[in-house]
Amino acid sequence: MKQFHKGKLAWVLILSVAPGVLSADSIKFDFRDSKKVNNVVFLMDAPLESINGTATGVSGTVSFDPARPAATAGKIVLSTSSLHVDNPVMKKHMLDEGWMHVSKFPTIEFVAGKMTEVKTTGTTITGTIDGKLTVKGVTKKVSVPVRLTYLKGMLIKRNRVPGDLLVLRSDFTIKRSDYGINAGNNEEKVSDEIELKLRVAGAAPY
């Protein structure tokens, strides 16, 4: 009789806890950042000239489950008008019709599909995210290496609001010819390969 009660109690406990575990919702991190810490650095090393610039107009959301990092998905959006180089003439050319055509293509988007080759070390998760990158209206499938750092409860130190932080770092290269960015022209001054360094942190207040 006692054993029957113990077994029954165990089942009650399991059934009461299970839904919580099974539906352990992914945490939704918002990457909009008023402090402009979130940034993308772009580097172009051509034979005649090396150009580097930054962009800070990052937004978007990513769903992340610390227990199942492979299920990480979401979208990072970069405002094209936030692209910046220190030379004013170069910046004007870059944003103009011939290059990024900001008025027609105001955003650059990366949609994360699935994460593979996941390796977890403490709070750091490395892997490859397969997704779709849209630049200047051209969408291509890309696989980018990422390093995620889950900082539980650290949002209060940054924004004075209790919550979690998710730091995302990724370095990858694209070709401007693939996305129709003045393809085939001025390659001696502006290289075809664009090295991108994504450094963003998302916040998930409790």
Add this chain to the structure above:
Amino acid sequence: MEAKRRVNAGAWGRGGVFGESETIPDADLLPVGISVFCLCVRLALRLAALVVCCSGLSFWLGGGLHMGWSKSTETRTEIDEVTGLEYPVTASKYVFGAELLGAAFAVSGGLFGLSFAFCKPTRPGNRSGAEMSLI
């Protein structure tokens, strides 16, 4: 003594502002005004060349010997204490670029070269153009 003489003034620094086969007063009878005018313009041009050259060089040195194009902003990198992320901080600051240094040198060289056009005309049988340009 003849009052006027044709001057061989083909090259810069010899004929000066007076074109080839232009008739000018004889050296001995050269009006003092023209000579002084040429001397003043020549000195002014050379002084301007020196000022442009030195200004360009000092601006470039003051801007930190920047080898790239001129910049209207300067971006430095800082680190976010909580996340450890490196992020750019852009401040308005004009940095003199190598192209402006080159332009300053070119203008300076041009002014210096132009100054040779304001040398005294050659005085055949008297002094050479090189000698005259040193005066």
